[in-house]
Amino acid sequence: MNTESNVRTEAAASRASWAPLVGLFLAQVLMSYNVSALPVSLGGMVETFGVPPTDVSTAIVTYGLVVAALVMVGAKIGQRVGWVIVFRVVVAVFAASAVLMILAPSVGYVITAQALAGASAAIIVPSLVALIAENYHGRQQETAIGSLGSARALAGVSAFLIGGTLATLVGWRQVFVVVLVLAVAVFVLSFRLRGAPGNKVVKIDAVAAVLIGLGIVALTLGVNNLNSWGILSARDAAPFEILGLSPAPLLIVIGVVLVQLFFLWTRRRTRAGKVPLVSLSVFGSSRERAAVYAMFIVVGLEAALNFTIPLYIQIVQGRTPFDTSLAMLPFNLTVFFAAMVVVRFYRRFPPRTIGMFAFGLTTIALVWLAFVVTNNWETLPTILGLFVFGVGQGALVTLVFNVLVTASPKTLAGDVGSVRGTTQNLASAVGTAVAGALLVGILSFNVLSSLADHPELSPELVSQIDLDSVNFVSNDRLKTVLEEQTDASESQVDAAVALNEEARLSALKLGLLLLAGVSAIAIVPASRLPRFRPGEIPESVATGDATLPASPAPED
Incomplete structure (x- = not known):
């Protein structure tokens, strides 16, 4: 007692x-x-x-x-x-x-x-x-x-x-x-x-730090600029182009390669007995x-x-x-x-x-x-x-x-x-x-494909709008732009707002x-997650399997 x-x-x-x-x-x-x-x-x-x-x-x-x-x-x-x-x-x-x-x-x-x-x-x-x-x-x-x-x-x-x-x-x-x-x-x-x-x-490990850092930067920049730089063909906003292709997918590929090199380098360093x-x-x-x-x-x-x-x-x-x-x-x-x-x-x-x-x-x-x-x-x-x-x-x-x-x-x-x-x-x-x-x-894509359903929007009016830089805008903002920067009539403005609402939704x-x-x-x-219950960070793990928890439940 x-x-x-x-x-x-x-x-x-x-x-x-x-x-x-x-x-x-x-x-x-x-x-x-x-x-x-x-x-x-x-x-x-x-x-x-x-x-x-x-x-x-x-x-x-x-x-x-x-x-x-x-x-x-x-x-x-x-x-x-x-x-x-x-x-x-x-x-x-x-x-x-x-x-x-x-x-x-x-x-x-x-x-x-x-x-x-x-x-x-x-x-x-x-x-x-x-x-x-x-x-x-x-x-x-x-x-x-x-x-x-x-x-x-x-x-x-x-x-x-x-x-x-x-x-x-x-x-x-x-x-x-x-x-x-x-x-x-x-x-x-x-x-x-x-x-x-x-x-x-x-x-x-400076080499690993550079590899993973540049890899993640390249991946993120590539994904973040797919729309503005172009998914395949380079757009005007792209900082450069390679044979007419957008740099965005190239950055994604470079990022994936650098991350893979990071893992290869880390495995090599670990096998050599060095701290990764x-x-x-x-x-x-x-x-x-x-x-x-x-x-x-x-x-x-x-x-x-x-x-x-x-x-x-x-x-x-x-x-x-x-x-x-x-x-x-x-x-x-x-x-x-x-x-x-x-x-x-x-x-x-x-x-x-x-x-x-x-x-x-x-x-x-x-x-x-x-x-x-x-x-x-x-x-x-x-x-x-x-x-x-x-x-x-x-x-x-x-x-x-x-x-x-x-x-x-x-x-x-x-x-x-x-x-x-x-x-x-x-x-x-x-x-x-x-x-x-x-x-x-x-x-x-929706805006371009929906123009045919709005005959009020003539090709002459569409040519006054930069459809290469379509972005999300409010109805009020769209009305202001059409009224101040184009010669659109009131009915055409209403049609453009309706198209924009449909395309956004x-x-x-x-x-x-x-x-x-x-x-x-x-x-x-x-489905590959473990079946044991989460618990404390182990003080030490058996050298035979460093990935198992201290007291795992048996697999079903």
Whole structure:
């Protein structure tokens, strides 16, 4: 009896304070709020800087691109310098980026600020996992890991509610004052963290860093500019051409080749007994690779939806950021609660079952939205679709992260964090870029193919409009352009507005169906997720199989 009492006393004494987790939780909120605040501020930036919405989306892409390109290097910097020290430094840099956003005189400064924020996040992302591993153990660690997923969702809710209100009533710049306040709070709370000192023996593999960095940059730039530079033939906006071909697909090919070279170089370095930029044991089995694929797809889908809804509400409908926050509220609240609640199901269902079910939900939701959506996002059927998508998305983000953490030893916590950061931010950048290119491409095709159905729009009038640069505009903006820059009659203006409305809605519906197809395909990698329950990051893993959890459940 005394022995049991002593065990309980020791267990209680070993429980760490939750104060450090508050700082780490807010650090995740800081990064996610910053990203979510950009779509909310889309309309305000377009009006302030006088640029098209695709230019502002470049800032979103830039943030994700920089994080994805540098996060593996960031993990090694943290190991070498020490996680706590480097964490404080980069949080301060993130605060500086918020100041630059608040004072930005042009969209170029916004892009620069997001590049700085991305470079900071490249170290914050792996540090969250490493510092959780150093500060918490057992069930506390499992709870701490799950909190990161709910933090992303909470940041989304906060960005669309607080950010939407500020952007509507005060201005979009004040949205980023919240980012500054969060950064200061995280910096102060970082003094409650404990961590091992840096290891000067850790070396940064410069060759691997260049290969993966350039590969991700090439991939993202290629995907992001498919529409503006041309999918095959080079357009006027392309910076250069190769035998008349667009550089966008060439960049994608170069990116894929560089990423493959990164893996080849890393395997060679590992065989030689040298420390790689990232341990490939994180991808050691089909289960871990399935988790990475699933994470990429679900984050990409989330980014595409987060770009699409503000685009339609603020640009197409010409409504306020607060309207955007209300439209996104069902989705973000659902993601928040799903990310927290899904942890309770780990004791009942294996990741494979949860993952396949969740991707089934996101697929059904996107198909449903494609059929019921109108230019008004506040209809009950649309809200229901967003609710179902949020349940699947919130469950998946937390689930796949836990799978990766469970499968790796504590010593690889930084590598797990860097893989998570690379995957999520590359997926976010690609998801935003693909959504923009896809919707604009479909819109352009719809406009051109629908001209025959509107005989009021004569070839002479069409020749006065630059159909090579079709983009999303509101009805009011289209009317203004036609009335001021063309000799269109009132009936022709009405016909053009009707055509534009039809083309936009058709582009939205087809885009959602294509996203549903991607979600359905994701059920395949989800079927390869493990059947054991997620748990603590193991202190050590048997040398015979470094990819298995400490106590896996037997395969069925």
